[in-house]
Amino acid sequence: MPSISTILSAYASLSAAIMLFRTILSQMLPSEIRNYIFLKLSQSLSHFSPNFTFIVEERWEAVSNHTYRAVETYLPTIIATSIDSLLIGSANLLKPHNLDLRISVDCKIIDEFQGMKLEWSLFRETIKFYHRDELRYSYRLKCKKTERAKVMASYLPHIATTAQTILSMRENLHIYTYNKRNCGSGWESAIFKHPARFDTLAMDPERKAEIINDLEAFVRRKEFFWKVGRSWKRGYLLHGPPGTGKSSLVAAIANRLRYNIYDLQLQSVRSDAELRRLLTSITGRSILLVEDIDCSIKASLDRTKVRDEQEEYGEDEPDHRFSSSDPGITLSGLLNFTDGLWSSFEDERLIIFTTNDKDKLDPALLRPGRIDREIYMGYCTFAAFKQLADSYLQIDNDHLFATIENLLKEVSVTPAEVAQQLMKIDEPEGILESLIEFLKLRKGKLRSENEEGK
Ligand SMILES: Nc1ncnc2c1ncn2[C@@H]1O[C@H](COP(=O)(O)OP(=O)(O)OP(=O)(O)O)[C@@H](O)[C@H]1O
Numbered sequence: 284m285p286s287i288s289t290i291l292s293a294y295a296s297l298s299a300a301i302m303l304f305r306t307i308l309s310q311m312l313p314s315e316i317r318n319y320i321f322l323k324l325s326q327s328l329s330h331f332s333p334n335f336t337f338i339v340e341e342r343w344e345a346v347s348n349h350t351y352r353a354v355e356t357y358l359p360t361i362i363a364t365s366i367d368s369l370l371i372g373s374a375n376l377l378k379p380h381n382l383d384l385r386i387s388v389d390c391k392i393i394d395e396f397q398g399m400k401l402e403w404s405l406f407r408e409t410i411k412f413y414h415r416d417e418l419r420y421s422y423r424l425k426c427k428k429t430e431r432a433k434v435m436a437s438y439l440p441h442i443a444t445t446a447q448t449i450l451s452m453r454e455n456l457h458i459y460t461y462n463k464r465n466c467g468s469g470w471e472s473a474i475f476k477h478p479a480r481f482d483t484l485a486m487d488p489e490r491k492a493e494i495i496n497d498l499e500a501f502v503r504r505k506e507f508f509w510k511v512g513r514s515w516k517r518g519y520l521l522h523g524p525p526g527t528g529k530s531s532l533v534a535a536i537a538n539r540l541r542y543n544i545y546d547l548q549l550q551s552v553r554s555d556a557e558l559r560r561l562l563t564s565i566t567g568r569s570i571l572l573v574e575d576i577d578c579s580i581k582a583s584l585d586r587t588k589v590r591d592e593q594e595e596y597g598e599d600e601p602d603h604r605f606s607s608s609d610p611g612i613t614l615s616g617l618l619n620f621t622d623g624l625w626s627s628f629e630d631e632r633l634i635i636f637t638t639n640d641k642d643k644l645d646p647a648l649l650r651p652g653r654i655d656r657e658i659y660m661g662y663c664t665f666a667a668f669k670q671l672a673d674s675y676l677q678i679d680n681d682h683l684f685a686t687i688e689n690l691l692k693e694v695s696v697t698p699a700e701v702a703q704q705l706m707k708i709d710e711p712e713g714i715l716e717s718l719i720e721f722l723k724l725r726k727g728k729l730r731s732e733n734e735e736g737k
């Protein structure tokens with residue numbers, strides 16, 4: 284049996300011969316034949332190489348690759364002294380633990396894990412994509428062939444969990460909205476800094492506690508979801524009149540769970556295929572938010588109808604808002620992507636729909652499994668008022684509270700309206716009196732409306 288050094292020196296001589304051969308061939312043969320010969324040759328050579336390379340591309344089946352994001356987050360945590368440059372993202376420089384760092388192209392990083400030596404590098408290449416030149420990045424992980432199974436069984440899961448922990452500790456949450464012009468995943472992100480929290484949210488304390496318990500149970504029960512064969516996601520429907528805190532509740536949930544928000548405006552999505560591309564590039568630990576679901580589905584379905592009619596009647600001049608690549612989305616498309624087989628892409632996801640009028644919704648949307656919990660956000664109760672008084676005025680009792688309690692039983696005002704009254708900072712002394720005036724006016728208006736109606 285030949286020694287390792289004999290094999291290596293044979294390998295080196297063969298490589299040198301191939302280089303020479305390549306130079307001669309490149310001058311004599313057309314490029315297609317040349318490429319074929321080199322491909323076959325390198326395939327046979329790789330038989331002798333002791334190394335194996337994992338390639339993690341930026342996009343996978345046309346959508347962004349979560350493994351790539353995990354590697355990108357993980358690598359800066361193992362930076363050794365061998366590195367002499369790093370990229371810094373737009374993070375807060377005053378908080379070093381929170382910096383967004385990336386490695387630069389062609390630099391190599393060695394990681395050691397359970398006795399294995401693993402070499403990482405970042406590649407960049409230009410490829411042709413729909414007649415355009417596009418830059419594509421990929422991370423390459425070189426390990427020994429004999430360690431390939433161990434890398435897959437322990438090292439890659441280690442990267443996934445480390446990246447997830449880092450991302451969940453990052454201070455900034457993001458809100459993503461759809462931008463047609465963004466040729467990547469289509470999502471455009473902004474930093475999400477909404478002040479709403481559960482302790483400032485005005486609603487009955489028992490219902491608030493129920494929602495918090497439900498969320499915490501969801502986060503804890505990964506194993507349970509797996510055991511019963513369900514994807515780890517949960518659907519909420521928030522309904523109630525405008526100004527009752529539906530959007531504030533979504534913000535409070537995102538802040539509490541440290542989840543990013545994907546704000547999906549169905550009206551601007553042009554087709555089911557586009558919807559699928561958007562939904563499959565959503566990362567885990569996130570909220571998929573569809574606000575005013577009744578209006579947005581209607582707008583999108585109307586769009587589909589207009590197109591169908593145009594096609595049926597053979598209109599020469601279609602509505603300029605629509606093009607042939609703009610067929611609109613369908614309700615079944617939406618349900619399939621949020622709930623059917625296409626929905627299982629990434630775990631730990633809340634899907635939240637909001638509406639002002641639950642009765643307008645298609646019953647298909649409300650079936651159990653799609654919507655796991657309905658939350659009614661109603662008019663301001665006395666308990667909700669006390670929460671607002673505590674947040675806005677820092678008072679938990681007053682002799683006027685009893686009058687306010689009685690008035691709130693008789694009139695329907697939203698927490699937004701009450702909050703607006705409590706914000707009249709130019710007259711802080713008489714704020715409760717002015718709120719009582721406001722409620723009495725509303726009561727008078729209500730009474731005269733009722734009398735007119737008789
Ligand atoms: N329950 C609440 N607790 C605390 N603040 C509230 C509550 N409801 C409304 N507000 C205040 O009113 C403003 C509007 O509330 P929000 O946008 O959450 O209402 P909404 O139910 O989403 O309304 P819409 O149906 O019009 O979208 C908020 O900025 C918040 O300050």
Ligand SMILES: [Mg+2]
Pocket residue numbers: 529530531574637
């Ligand atoms: Mg809202």
